[in-house]
Amino acid sequence: MRCIELRAQIAAGVDPSALRKASKQHRAPINETFEAIAREWHENVSRSWADSHADRNLRRLESYVFPWIGRVPIRKVTAVDLLSCIHRLEHQNTHETARRVLQICGQVFRYAIMTGRAETDVTLHLRGALAGRNRKHLASIRSPREFGALLRAIDGYNGTLVAKCALRLAPLVFVRPGELRNAQWSEFDFVQAEWRIPTHRMKARLPHIVPLSSQALSLLQDLKPLTGRGMYVFPSERSSTRPLSNNTLNAALRRLGYGRDDMTAHGFRATASTLLNELGWTADAIERHLAHGDRNATRSVYNYAQYLPERRLMMQAWADYLDHLRNEVPADPDAYPPKPSPSEHRPSWLGPHRVLLGLSHLSLDRETPPLTNPSAEQMMGYSILQISISGPTCSKAT
Numbered sequence: 001m002r003c004i005e006l007r008a009q010i011a012a013g014v015d016p017s018a019l020r021k022a023s024k025q026h027r028a029p030i031n032e033t034f035e036a037i038a039r040e041w042h043e044n045v046s047r048s049w050a051d052s053h054a055d056r057n058l059r060r061l062e063s064y065v066f067p068w069i070g071r072v073p074i075r076k077v078t079a080v081d082l083l084s085c086i087h088r089l090e091h092q093n094t095h096e097t098a099r100r101v102l103q104i105c106g107q108v109f110r111y112a113i114m115t116g117r118a119e120t121d122v123t124l125h126l127r128g129a130l131a132g133r134n135r136k137h138l139a140s141i142r143s144p145r146e147f148g149a150l151l152r153a154i155d156g157y158n159g160t161l162v163a164k165c166a167l168r169l170a171p172l173v174f175v176r177p178g179e180l181r182n183a184q185w186s187e188f189d190f191v192q193a194e195w196r197i198p199t200h201r202m203k204a205r206l207p208h209i210v211p212l213s214s215q216a217l218s219l220l221q222d223l224k225p226l227t228g229r230g231m232y233v234f235p236s237e238r239s240s241t242r243p244l245s246n247n248t249l250n251a252a253l254r255r256l257g258y259g260r261d262d263m264t265a266h267g268f269r270a271t272a273s274t275l276l277n278e279l280g281w282t283a284d285a286i287e288r289h290l291a292h293g294d295r296n297a298t299r300s301v302y303n304y305a306q307y308l309p310e311r312r313l314m315m316q317a318w319a320d321y322l323d324h325l326r327n328e329v330p331a332d333p334d335a336y337p338p339k340p341s342p343s344e345h346r347p348s349w350l351g352p353h354r355v356l357l358g359l360s361h362l363s364l365d366r367e368t369p370p371l372t373n374p375s376a377e378q379m380m381g382y383s384i385l386q387i388s389i390s391g392p393t394c395s396k397a398t
Contacts, residue, residue, distance in 0.1 A: 140266075151168060172219070272286075272318065
C-alpha cells in the first residue's frame with residue numbers, strides 16, 4: 001500500500017521526501033507547544049515563588065492563554081495570536097491582568113529561546129499595544145484621628161469572633177493580608193514574643209520575623225482556646241482545615257462602613273508606614289518590618305533578622321500608640337490639637353529620631369499649636385517639630 005501511495009505521488013508530480021519534511025514541520029512535538037513549554041517554565045521558576053503567586057500565574061495562563069494558543073507550536077505563535085488573547089481581557093476591563101498575562105507570556109518565550117525551541121519573543125512587538133496604565137494605590141487611612149476612629153469601630157465589630165480578632169491583629173502587625181490569614185499556631189513563639197513566617201509564605205521568598213507586642217500576645221492568647229486545636233489561627237467559618245477567605249477582612253471593613261476607596265486590609269501597612277515615620281522611627285527598621293524585598297539576594301538572607309532589637313521596641317511602642325489613638329475621643333473637635341502641659345512626659349511611642357530632637361509631644365493631628373511670645377530656643381524646637389510632622393517620609397507598602 002505504501003509503495004502504491006508513493007508511486008501515485010510521483011505520478012502527480014509530488015516529491016514524497018519534500019512532502020514528508022513539510023508534514024514533520026506542521027506536526028510539532030508535544031513538548032514544543034506553547035502550553036507544554038509554559039508549564040515547563042512554570043515548574044522551573046515557581047520554586048522561588050510564594051505558593052499563592054505561583055498558583056495565580058498558572059491560573060492566568062490556563063484561563064486566558066492556553067484555550068486559544070496552548071496547542072500551537074510556540075514557533076508558530078504570532079504577535080497577532082497573542083494580542084487577541086490580551087484584547088479579550090481588556091474588553092472585560094481587566095487591564096492590569098492583561099498586562100500581567102503579557103509579561104508572563106514574554107517570560108515563556110524567552111525561556112523557549114534559551115532552550116532552543118523558539119527564535120524570537122513576539123511580545124516585544126506588542127509594546128504600546130495595551131491601554132495606558134491607570135494605577136491606583138490601595139486605600140488607606142493616614143490621619144491619626146481617623147485611624148483611631150477605625151480602631152474603635154473594629155472593637156465594636158459584631159461579626160464572627162475569628163474575623164474580629166484578625167481585624168484587631170492586622171494593625172498591630174501590619175503584615176500582608178495573605179500572610180495574616182494563613183497564620184498557623186506553630187509559627188508563634190509566645191516565650192520569645194515572635195511570629196516567624198516561613199519562606200514559602202512570604203512574597204520575597206525569605207523568612208520573616210514579626211516581633212509581637214504585649215497587646216498582640218494578649219489577643220492571641222484570648223483566641224487560642226477557640227482555634228488553638230487546629231492548624232490555622234484564623235480558620236474559615238466553613239472548615240477548620242482552611243484559612244479565612246481572601247475577601248473576609250475587606251468585607252468586614254465594608255460592614256463597618258469603610259468603602260473600598262476609604263480603607264482596605266492591605267491599607268494597614270501604608271498607615272503604619274506613614275505614622276511610624278512621623279513618630280520618628282528609622283526608615284530601615286520600618287522597611288525591614290514591612291518585608292520589602294532586597295534586590296541583593298545574599299544580603300537579604302543575612303539581613304532578615306536585622307534591626308530586630310529596634311523593631312521589638314518599635315512594635316511595642318506602636319501598639320501603645322494605637323491604644324492612645326483608640327482611647328483619645330475629643331469632646332470638642334475644635335479643641336485639637338491638645339496643648340501639652342509643662343509637666344507632661346515624653347510619650348513612650350516616639351521613635352529615636354523624635355527623641356534625639358528632644359520632642360516631648362505628638363498630637364493626633366499634623367498641625368502644631370502656635371507659640372505665644374516664644375524664645376529663640378523655643379522657636380528652633382518649634383521649627384524642627386513642624387518639619388518632622390508636616391514632612392514625613394512615607395514608605396511604599398506592597
